[in-house]
Amino acid sequence: MEDQKQKEEFFPKIVGYLCNWCTYAAADLAGSSKMELSPSLNVIRVMCSSRVDYNLVLTTFFGGADGILIAGCHPGDCHYDKGNYYARRRYALLKSILETLKLDPERLQLSWISASEGKRYVDVVNEFTERIKKLGPNPINRNAYY
Amino acid sequence: MDYLLRVEKSAEHGLIDFLKFLLENDRIGGVFTLRKTGADGAFDYGLIHDTALLEDAIPLHPFMPVNAAQDLSHFASMKKPIAVVIRPCELRAFIELVKRSQGSMDHFLMISYTCGGVFPFDVAVSGEPEKELPDYWESVARGQIFPKTRETCRACEHFVPMNADVTVSLIGETVNEVCIFCIHTEKAMHLAEGFESKRIEAELESPAIETLRRERQEEKKKLFENTVIRVNGLDGMIDMFGKCIGCHGCSRVCPICHCILCDFESHLFDYEPSMIEDELYRKGGVRLPTDTVLYHIGRLNHMSFSCVGCGMCTEVCPAGIPVAAIFMRTGEETAQLFDYLPGRDVEEEVPVTVYKEEELSTIGED
Ligand code: SF4
Numbered sequence: 001m002e003d004q005k006q007k008e009e010f011f012p013k014i015v016g017y018l019c020n021w022c023t024y025a026a027a028d029l030a031g032s033s034k035m036e037l038s039p040s041l042n043v044i045r046v047m048c049s050s051r052v053d054y055n056l057v058l059t060t061f062f063g064g065a066d067g068i069l070i071a072g073c074h075p076g077d078c079h080y081d082k083g084n085y086y087a088r089r090r091y092a093l094l095k096s097i098l099e100t101l102k103l104d105p106e107r108l109q110l111s112w113i114s115a116s117e118g119k120r121y122v123d124v125v126n127e128f129t130e131r132i133k134k135l136g137p138n139p140i141n142r143n144a145y146y
Numbered sequence: 147m148d149y150l151l152r153v154e155k156s157a158e159h160g161l162i163d164f165l166k167f168l169l170e171n172d173r174i175g176g177v178f179t180l181r182k183t184g185a186d187g188a189f190d191y192g193l194i195h196d197t198a199l200l201e202d203a204i205p206l207h208p209f210m211p212v213n214a215a216q217d218l219s220h221f222a223s224m225k226k227p228i229a230v231v232i233r234p235c236e237l238r239a240f241i242e243l244v245k246r247s248q249g250s251m252d253h254f255l256m257i258s259y260t261c262g263g264v265f266p267f268d269v270a271v272s273g274e275p276e277k278e279l280p281d282y283w284e285s286v287a288r289g290q291i292f293p294k295t296r297e298t299c300r301a302c303e304h305f306v307p308m309n310a311d312v313t314v315s316l317i318g319e320t321v322n323e324v325c326i327f328c329i330h331t332e333k334a335m336h337l338a339e340g341f342e343s344k345r346i347e348a349e350l351e352s353p354a355i356e357t358l359r360r361e362r363q364e365e366k367k368k369l370f371e372n373t374v375i376r377v378n379g380l381d382g383m384i385d386m387f388g389k390c391i392g393c394h395g396c397s398r399v400c401p402i403c404h405c406i407l408c409d410f411e412s413h414l415f416d417y418e419p420s421m422i423e424d425e426l427y428r429k430g431g432v433r434l435p436t437d438t439v440l441y442h443i444g445r446l447n448h449m450s451f452s453c454v455g456c457g458m459c460t461e462v463c464p465a466g467i468p469v470a471a472i473f474m475r476t477g478e479e480t481a482q483l484f485d486y487l488p489g490r491d492v493e494e495e496v497p498v499t500v501y502k503e504e505e506l507s508t509i510g511e512d
């Protein structure tokens with residue numbers, strides 16, 4: 001009963017690392033077009049999705065974020081030519097490690113969202129928020145032994 | 147171009163003769179090998195120029211005081227070539243370092259051997275490791291796993307050297323009677339010219355090697371299954387690394403962890419009192435030292451695909467954490483992701499430094 005109530009009240013805290021040149025602009029577009037968006041995402045602007053190294057993701061995760069979204073330009077469209085290809089490899093690597101260790105890999109997502117895809121931005125954030133809601137809070141937040 | 151040379155002496159003597167031949171004929175400037183040091187059975191790695199010092203060389207003994215790869219990067223460009231006698235995993239680790247501009251293969255004559263594994267430190271420093279040797283060589287001759295070797299050695303399937311100039315054949319051989327060299331490269335062929343030996347028609351690969359490979363693969367499967375059961379989810383990780391004292395000994399001895407300033411020893415991971423206070427109230431309690439789990443996941447990200455499974459990290463861990471098994475297991479997954487095998491080929495680039503446009507195409511579509 002108590003648990004049920006807690007679940008209902010749970011509102012996820014998600015950190016989004018958004019590429020300045022595309023997804024950040026998409027977020028702007030979504031805002032200026034007055035699209036409805038879940039307020040769960042705490043946006044951090046980065047100059048490229050490849051700026052997001054594993055330390056950023058890990059400190060965010062172990063710092064208690066319920067979900068982490070990395071978003072950047074579609075492959076082939078990187079402002080710096082190839083940053084997102086590196087980001088993609090790093091993401092695959094980190095995801096594989098989280099999977100092997102069974103450390104909630106579902107809390108991490110990478111999405112390509114271009115500057116013109118305001119609608120896609122809204123969908124991604126809303127869907128990711130729903131997924132994290134189902135997963136519940138990051139257990140690290142209640143673990144005094146970490 | 148592989149061909150075999152046979153010398154009617156024990157493997158160790160045959161090899162020491164070869165090293166002496168190279169030194170006496172001025173073909174190399176020195177030898178890097180394991181040697182006895184002091185009277186109480188201690189051993190270390192050393193560089194030898196004076197042939198009289200080869201007396202103390204024990205190039206084939208199953209000890210690994212350090213993974214030699216980082217040592218090699220310290221003298222990777224001397225004037226004359228150095229003959230190096232190291233294990234297959236040390237050679238693979240060195241290849242990984244070469245890819246990271248920490249050395250070059252040019253100045254070395256790489257001598258390695260089909261490897262029966264090494265003793266853990268407690269056996270190796272017991273003062274009488276010699277007692278174990280007859281049984282050790284017996285199982286090497288039979289192509290069997292010697293139970294008293296390191297956990298990771300028992301599970302290592304890459305015991306036939308990759309990228310050696312010369313391989314000494316040990317698995318399946320009666321090592322106290324015969325020494326068989328496999329010459330792989332032109333460099334080795336030139337250096338070995340005139341060395342007294344008999345060329346034989348045979349191959350390095352043998353039924354004993356096949357048997358051992360199968361045994362080791364079985365053992366690896368078991369080790370990995372066991373590791374996965376133990377490191378399961380956040381609670382599992384906290385259980386496993388809850389014992390970690392944060393000494394970072396595991397990365398200090400890791401041949402791949404060559405960074406002079408490790409992220410995890412930088413101020414990046416210093417906690418302000420206010421951050422600890424924040425966690426204290428949020429979680430009700432905080433563990434100190436902080437971030438021991440994060441450190442390991444960070445290190446896995448940084449180097450797991452290059453882990454050669456040498457087992458050094460497990461050896462030095464004061465808390466008895468099977469670090470190497472976890473890194474081998476996770477590293478196998480991360481390496482496979484990019485079709486990568488650490489130490490296989492100097493030309494194969496470190497996976498996170500390159501990309502292919504047409505790969506991982508489902509990522510990012512969510
Ligand atoms: S050697 Fe052991 S105790 Fe030290 S940092 Fe590594 S895992 Fe932790």
Ligand code: SF4
Nearest residue numbers: 400453454456457459
């Ligand atoms: S992580 Fe451990 S087993 Fe792997 S290369 Fe480093 S020291 Fe060797």
